[in-house]
Amino acid sequence: MSRKATLDRKAVQKFYSYWEDLMEDFPEARAVAVKAMGEATKRDLDAQIGRADLEADAKGTVRSWQELRFGSRGGYAALTPQKASPVRPGKKPKSWHGQAVTVKQVTKWLERGHGVRKADTRKDYAWSTARKNRNRRSGLNTATGLRYVKGRMFYSWTKMKAQEHAIDAANEALEIFAEEKGV
Incomplete structure (x- = not known):
């Protein structure tokens, strides 16, 4: 901050x-x-x-x-x-x-941001366009390679x-x- x-x-x-x-x-x-x-x-x-x-x-x-x-x-x-x-x-x-x-946890996650879990690639949803669009909006930590959602x-x-x-x-x-x- x-x-x-x-x-x-x-x-x-x-x-x-x-x-x-x-x-x-x-x-x-x-x-x-x-x-x-x-x-x-x-x-x-x-x-x-x-x-x-x-x-x-x-x-x-x-x-x-x-x-x-x-x-x-x-x-x-x-x-x-x-x-x-x-x-x-x-x-x-x-x-x-x-x-x-x-509600307090959700507000904290929206305020500060949070990590994104990896999709289960065995399921069809992991390959859907909705999932891909959502992943494009999330950020990528260059050091770890993990995705995250930026805080509001x-x-x-x-x-x-x-x-x-x-x-x-x-x-x-x-x-x-x-x-x-x-x-």
Whole structure:
């Protein structure tokens, strides 16, 4: 992951120390700001998933798996995939290493990428044009010769804008509360 994709801890600390005194005076402002920032970041994540190279119906499914959680006192917002298994009515659940595949694992594989298993060449499907087209889209590791699917990195791209959303939400919330309190 590039350096730009990580949150700059010094900038976050500077932001927090700048607003800390005001947030103590207006704890409601902090909760409102965190909620607004979380919702803006969720919209950004949904947009990133929409732009990802996925099948059309898969985009909606992956969006529905992401949930926005808030701290009990409004102190934080977190975007995480659900921990449930994907529901496939009438079909056997997918498994990986003997365990049911969870939504969290699928999201992680889409975010970071994953390897592609070799086709069973004894089966007709291994020689089909659909299989060949799918293999052309996957990458090839030149060192090992193994195929892989590139990561979509929608969480990484969203993380870069999260700090901007936090600053904007804090400014808006404090302006509203300052007007209410007559400061």
